[in-house]
Amino acid sequence: MQARETATFEQTELVLPAQANHYGTLFAGQGLSMLAQAAFTAASRHARSNVVLAAVKDLRFTAPVPVGHLFVIAARVTDAGRSSMTVEVQASREDPQTGERAPVAQGQFQMVAVNEHGRPKKITAQEIST
Numbered sequence: 001m002q003a004r005e006t007a008t009f010e011q012t013e014l015v016l017p018a019q020a021n022h023y024g025t026l027f028a029g030q031g032l033s034m035l036a037q038a039a040f041t042a043a044s045r046h047a048r049s050n051v052v053l054a055a056v057k058d059l060r061f062t063a064p065v066p067v068g069h070l071f072v073i074a075a076r077v078t079d080a081g082r083s084s085m086t087v088e089v090q091a092s093r094e095d096p097q098t099g100e101r102a103p104v105a106q107g108q109f110q111m112v113a114v115n116e117h118g119r120p121k122k123i124t125a126q127e128i129s130t
Helices: 028-047
Strands: 009-014 050-061 070-080 084-094 101-114
Touching (some): 009 028, 028 070, 028 084, 028 101, 070 101
């Protein structure tokens, strides 16, 4: 495995009515898109390269995120190989009125560094924080 110290990337989104399902909570497809964007950012910063999504592993939504709440995502590269990286994502909902947070989702994204032709590209030696 290759390694470089990797900081946790945090992204915060306000859940709006257009992102909600008929229950008034974040639609899972919208949540998945936000999680993937955070994984992309963490992986591209780690590899200092363009990256693509290869797989999603064990993604779980464990609680709803109501409209008007914040969807807070933390993404961190936890493992890296020649061109691929595992990005762990954890998400919480935050009530903007109280600041109270509760976990709502977690999973892993497999990202691959690619060259200008979209082919896997070797990433430089980097350290993974544990």
